[in-house]
Amino acid sequence: MPTTNQVLADWVKEVAAHTEADQVYWCDGSEAENQKFNQMLLDDGTFKQLNQETHPDCYLHLSDTEDVARVEHLTFICTEQEADAGPNNHWMAPADAKAKMDDLFKGCMKGRTLYVIPYCMGPIDSPISRCGVEITDSAYVVQNMRLMTRMGKGALARIEREGGFVKGLHSTGELDPNRRFIMHFPEELSIMSYGSGYGGNALLGKKCHALRIASYQARQEGWLAEHMLILGIKNPQGEQSYVAAAFPSACGKTNLAMLIPPEGYVKDGWEISTIGDDICWMRPGEDGRLWAINPEAGFFGVAPGTSEGTNPNALAMLYKNTIFTNVAETEDGQPWWEGLDDRTPKTDWKGNPFDGSGPAAHPNSRFTVSASRCPSYSEQAEAAQGVPIDAIVFGGRRASLVPLVTEARDWAHGVLMGATVASETTAAATGEVGIVRRDPMAMKPFCGYHFGDYWGHWLSFSDKATQLPKVFTVNWFRKDEQGNFMWPGFGDNMRVLEWIIARCKNKVSSSESAIGGLPEVKDLNLNDLSMDEDILNDLLAVDRKGWHAEMDSVSEYLKSFGDRVPSSLFEQVETVKDKL
Numbered sequence: 004m005p006t007t008n009q010v011l012a013d014w015v016k017e018v019a020a021h022t023e024a025d026q027v028y029w030c031d032g033s034e035a036e037n038q039k040f041n042q043m044l045l046d047d048g049t050f051k052q053l054n055q056e057t058h059p060d061c062y063l064h065l066s067d068t069e070d071v072a073r074v075e076h077l078t079f080i081c082t083e084q085e086a087d088a089g090p091n092n093h094w095m096a097p098a099d100a101k102a103k104m105d106d107l108f109k110g111c112m113k114g115r116t117l118y119v120i121p122y123c124m125g126p127i128d129s130p131i132s133r134c135g136v137e138i139t140d141s142a143y144v145v146q147n148m149r150l151m152t153r154m155g156k157g158a159l160a161r162i163e164r165e166g167g168f169v170k171g172l173h174s175t176g177e178l179d180p181n182r183r184f185i186m187h188f189p190e191e192l193s194i195m196s197y198g199s200g201y202g203g204n205a206l207l208g209k210k211c212h213a214l215r216i217a218s219y220q221a222r223q224e225g226w227l228a229e230h231m232l233i234l235g236i237k238n239p240q241g242e243q244s245y246v247a248a249a250f251p252s253a254c255g256k257t258n259l260a261m262l263i264p265p266e267g268y269v270k271d272g273w274e275i276s277t278i279g280d281d282i283c284w285m286r287p288g289e290d291g292r293l294w295a296i297n298p299e300a301g302f303f304g305v306a307p308g309t310s311e312g313t314n315p316n317a318l319a320m321l322y323k324n325t326i327f328t329n330v331a332e333t334e335d336g337q338p339w340w341e342g343l344d345d346r347t348p349k350t351d352w353k354g355n356p357f358d359g360s361g362p363a364a365h366p367n368s369r370f371t372v373s374a375s376r377c378p379s380y381s382e383q384a385e386a387a388q389g390v391p392i393d394a395i396v397f398g399g400r401r402a403s404l405v406p407l408v409t410e411a412r413d414w415a416h417g418v419l420m421g422a423t424v425a426s427e428t429t430a431a432a433t434g435e436v437g438i439v440r441r442d443p444m445a446m447k448p449f450c451g452y453h454f455g456d457y458w459g460h461w462l463s464f465s466d467k468a469t470q471l472p473k474v475f476t477v478n479w480f481r482k483d484e485q486g487n488f489m490w491p492g493f494g495d496n497m498r499v500l501e502w503i504i505a506r507c508k509n510k511v512s513s514s515e516s517a518i519g520g521l522p523e524v525k526d527l528n529l530n531d532l533s534m535d536e537d538i539l540n541d542l543l544a545v546d547r548k549g550w551h552a553e554m555d556s557v558s559e560y561l562k563s564f565g566d567r568v569p570s571s572l573f574e575q576v577e578t579v580k581d582k583l
């Protein structure tokens with residue numbers, strides 16, 4: 004399947020020569036090809052077949068034990084000017100980065116096949132979508148990209164029609180953490196990744212293209228590329244609304260995106276539909292609203308904690324055509340992870356007999372599955388124009404201080420809320436877990452340029468769109484003194500979504516506070532929820548002293564990004580302080 008696009012043809016030829024690949028294979032995206040690749044991965048031991056009666060066409064992949072998460076310390080933004088990458092990124096000069104990567108890639112595909120994956124991020128016919136080509140020597144990466152993107156013939160045809168594409172070069176190399184780098188060249192729209200086969204490091208359409216490169220492009224072109232889920236809410240009157248929500252990695256996007264409302268809500272006729280669970284590209288439409296697409300075609304979701312009780316829609320997807328990475332296995336060959344049910348697995352994520360010490364599935368073990376398998380997947384996810392966003396929600400894991408939900412006074416206050424969200428770190432990236440760090444717009448690991456410029460870009464939308472969404476902050480993760488979650492979360496998050504939508508439609512008022520609008524308890528639907536009113540009052544209270552300290556820390560944080568930080572953010576901080 005060679006191509007009429009000369010730039011692409013030349014690049015593939017050049018890479019094949021440099022990496023000394025044995026063969027070059029162009030992926031067409033067909034079902035026959037899918038089956039051929041699965042068989043190949045079974046034959047070479049990369050895949051293990053799971054119980055085909057309970058889980059037809061499901062496979063287990065156990066990765067190298069040192070290659071289980073994103074590696075933020077080895078991820079670089081390589082702009083000509085260091086200042087353009089900003090203090091939020093690791094930076095390397097493009098020439099130095101290329102020399103380093105050229106060395107690593109030299110001869111690295113000897114004896115291996117080079118796979119060419121043309122892919123499209125977003126519906127093939129959407130003007131908001133963008134294409135890329137990933138070159139990889141990993142058939143496991145091919146199979147994941149097949150589920151996560153629109154790949155093959157259709158994407159190649161669009162590339163040939165349009166000309167431009169993002170170049171992504173990947174090799175699993177030796178999986179040596181000391182020879183592992185994820186390099187981004189936003190000014191050239193290219194990516195080089197070596198030494199890891201893990202999701203965000205290796206499936207280059209996802210975080211590398213759709214967030215780091217796309218955020219850079221989006222700023223130049225007047226749109227937004229964000230780490231957000233997109234969901235639809237239909238009320239019993241049949242009115243449809245859409246919410247985009249940014250939470251850091253492993254903080255609940257997949258769960259919220261496919262939430263099943265509490266029974267009473269379902270009876271009344273509320274419906275939640277899923278557009279996307281991780282990435283959102285949005286731009287102002289002619290009507291002045293922000294219109295969004297999910298650039299992905301699948302879910303690469305966190306397995307632990309997924310159960311019939313927490314996320315039945317996710318669980319329902321995982322019985323067919325799913326790749327499981329680093330989960331445990333039961334005696335009869337079914338995938339298993341902590342939180343799934345009370346069975347005891349036979350082998351752990353390293354393939355060893357499970358002895359009860361430590362988790363059986365890796366805390367960042369994942370499933371890869373086509374979005375079309377999700378019972379709540381919306382047909383609007385395929386709409387070329389996208390969906391109009393009514394509310395933008397920011398959140399994180401905060402054991403204390405941050406209320407269940409707060410509404411921003413206006414767009415600029417909303418940008419401050421997003422820019423200063425903090426969250427406890429999770430197993431989605433290597434490093435210590437549970438440390439509170441600021442994670443602006445959940446983009447700390449994913450923004451392809453200086454955060455000061457990024458916040459300025461966000462603020463500029465008040466001139467770009469006349470009907471901006473309302474902005475909110477949520478926190479599902481408050482804990483009591485015994486360390487228990489105070490809010491039931493999961494399906495019950497619907498109660499907060501209902502209030503958010505009611506605010507967007509001006510159907511309820513909010514109670515004004517220094518940090519933003521809060522719900523009055525009477526306006527939250529708490530039917531069938533046995534919740535102590537004291538706890539709810541705690542969840543909605545503003546701890547003045549705590550917030551004073553928080554705002555001081557916020558000021559210090561913003562200052563650490565230097566003079567590129569828009570002054571209006573500091574004005575917003577002063578407003579909150581005055582009100583406190």
Ligand code: GTP
Nearest residue numbers: 252253254255256257258305307308431479492493
């Ligand atoms: P990435 O794919 O890494 O971007 O993660 P994500 O934001 O999609 O997170 P996900 O929905 O997979 O949730 C991660 C973990 O948080 C899982 O173990 C969930 O069970 C847990 N979780 C999700 N929602 C809630 C909630 O409302 N309350 C509590 N307590 N835990 C939650």
Ligand code: SPV
Nearest residue numbers: 073202203209210252431
């Ligand atoms: C995340 O870490 O935010 C993920 C998984 O969604 S990864 O693809 O590894 O980025």
Ligand code: MN
Nearest residue numbers: 230252253281
């Ligand atoms: Mn994510």
